[in-house]
Amino acid sequence: MKLIAYNDKFKEQIETYQVKNLVFTGLPQNAIKISQENINYHPVLLVNELNEICTFFILDYGDDKFKYTNNINSLLLRSFSTNERFLRKGYALAALRSLPRYIxxxxxxxxxxxxxxxxxxxxxxxxxxxxxxxxxxxxYTGKKGPQLIFSKAIL
Structure with missing residues (x-):
């Protein structure tokens, strides 16, 4: 498994990526459209040994992060999801644990x-x-109600 920046080689897989519950996150397809117009949005994929997308998220450099932190040297993690085919197999945790090194x-x-x-x-x-x-x-109170704020130092 490895984290990689999204590129068009994965476009077809993103189009078929399924999220079971959209109450708390959005579809990767929409986040990628935003990233094409927003230079602060960086889509990241966790892919397995077969180069299948298991997990997706955005690293956001923009000012939205200041709703959560005062640290100018921070990134906002957003739109985190696991492809429905790969739920409950440890991919989400693997992505989060790999994130500090990737950053x-x-x-x-x-x-x-x-x-x-x-x-x-x-x-x-x-x-x-x-x-x-x-x-x-x-x-922080967001569009869908109160948001608990989590952070992790990058050492």
Whole structure:
């Protein structure tokens, strides 16, 4: 398994990527469209040994991160999802655990990953905690309700 930046070689797989529950995340297809117009959006894929997309997310350099942190050397993790075919096989956790090294390699000035997770999304909260993210004391109210803020230092 490895994390790689999205490229058009994966376009067909992205078009068939399925998300079981869209209550708390969006479709990768939409995030990629945004990334084509927004230079701060960086789509990232976790692919397996067969080069199949298992997990997708965006690393966002933009100002939205300041809703979650004051750290200018941070990235906002957003649109995190696992392809329905690969649910409950450890891919999401593997992606999150691989993320610090990926960021050190590709974004050497970044010191922190931050994200918001809906207060009702207990499964995601447990996943982020298992991957070493720390819940921050403050919250943010987003479009879909209160967001708990999680962060992880990049060392």
């Amino acid at each position: 050190q390699t590709n974004y050497p000035n970044i010191q922190e990953i931050t994200l918001g997770v809906n207060k009702r999304n207990v499964a995601a909260q447990k996943l982020y905690e298992k991957a070493g993210f720390k819940k921050e004391p403050k919250t």
